[in-house]
Amino acid sequence: MASIKAEYIWIDGYKPTAFLRSKTKVVDHFIRSAEDAPEWSFDGSSTRQADGHSSDCLLKPICVISDPIRGEPNVLVLCEVLSPDGTPHVTNTRARLRELSEKHAAQEPWFGIEQEYTLYKNSRPFGFPENGFPLPQGRYYCGVGCDEVFGRPVIEAHLTACLNADLKISGINAEVMPGQWEFQVGPLGPLEVSDQLWLARWLLYRIGEDFGVYAKLDPKPVIGDWNGAGAHTNFSTKAMRDSGGIKVIEEACQKLSRKHKEHIEVYGAGNESRLTGLHETCGINEFRYGVSDRGASIRIPVHTAKNGCGYLEDRRPAANMDPYQVCAKLIETICGE
Secondary structure, eight states: OOOEEEEEEEEOOOSSSOOEEEEEEEESSOOOSGGGSOOEEEEGGGTTSSBTTBOEEEEEEEEEEEOTTTOTTOEEEEEEEEOTTSSBOTTOOHHHHHHHHHHTGGGOOEEEEEEEEEEEETTEETTOOSSSOOSOTTSSTTOOSTTTOOOHHHHHHHHHHHHHTTOOEEEEEEOSSTTEEEEEEEEEOHHHHHHHHHHHHHHHHHHHHHHTOEEEOOSSSSOSSSOOOBEEEEEEOHHHHSTTHHHHHHHHHHHHHHTHHHHHHTSOTTGGGTOSSOSSOOOTTOOOEEETOTTSSEEEOHHHHHHTOOOEEEOOOBTTOOHHHHHHHHHHHHHOO
16 A cells, blocks of 8 residues: 555643644554554654653654545544653643543533634734734624735635544634634534644644744734734533533532632733733633623623523633643533532
8 A cells, every 4th residue: 555644743842832743654554543553752852841861752642633735545643742651741731631531521521612813924913014003903803805804715724624634613703803813623522622623723834834824822912902812712511501501600600710810820821911801801810700791701601591501601711722721620620529
């Protein structure tokens, strides 16, 4: 058979915000699942995950999808990073989420994540003039036309790639600032939604190469009267989705209020520039929840309130958040005692 290209993808050790890395392994057999993909290694001293005198880190495949760029039978292989002894590396935040997912599986937690991001070209947000600023925000949200929307060919290519790779992308839309977009992943279980978000991010960066633009997850890409970029995280358990679940949702909000600071600590670096109490946010040092309130920390959707069951939306996570950490913190706070 012909050789197959497997793109191994992992998360590095940069702080305060980790980045994606990848490299290609050529194999002589079909890879249909993580079990078919061999373990590999990389130079951790180049990714801030090891010292030079003992630099090997291991890559353990955990999720395999079709490669929509190279085409079948080539694949993308998302990996966990392990230390040489086979234990989870200190930068491996997925391991903690896996433990919590198994512990609270009976509650059936579901997640849907709204990933906002900003396209850049020549060091400026796509659609910003070389000198000065565009017209004020407002007309760009879900806009249409080349004077209101910028980068649609990139976004369409990304959406198509994600769907061809069988990622559960549930929608896209232009956001409030020129060059700012959003895609949504889910609803899925905690490990699945996090894995798919990282893979969708990788595809976004990779497709941007073909268009000469790049995506950034900066929580506040432009200072001033412009919305920031978040990763609103929708969450529910079986009890929340069942009849009368609104009471469980309100109880969850009370639990979240008591752990607000702990959540903010893992909700993305630089989030203080975004959570100002303006531009559809609640202040970073304040916690409140409300029905249909996009200025609250937690929004209870209006149809959830009307139906008496459904889900809540945590509006605090920044665009650059690590979904493994955010999902783990929500499960820990809401599903724990």
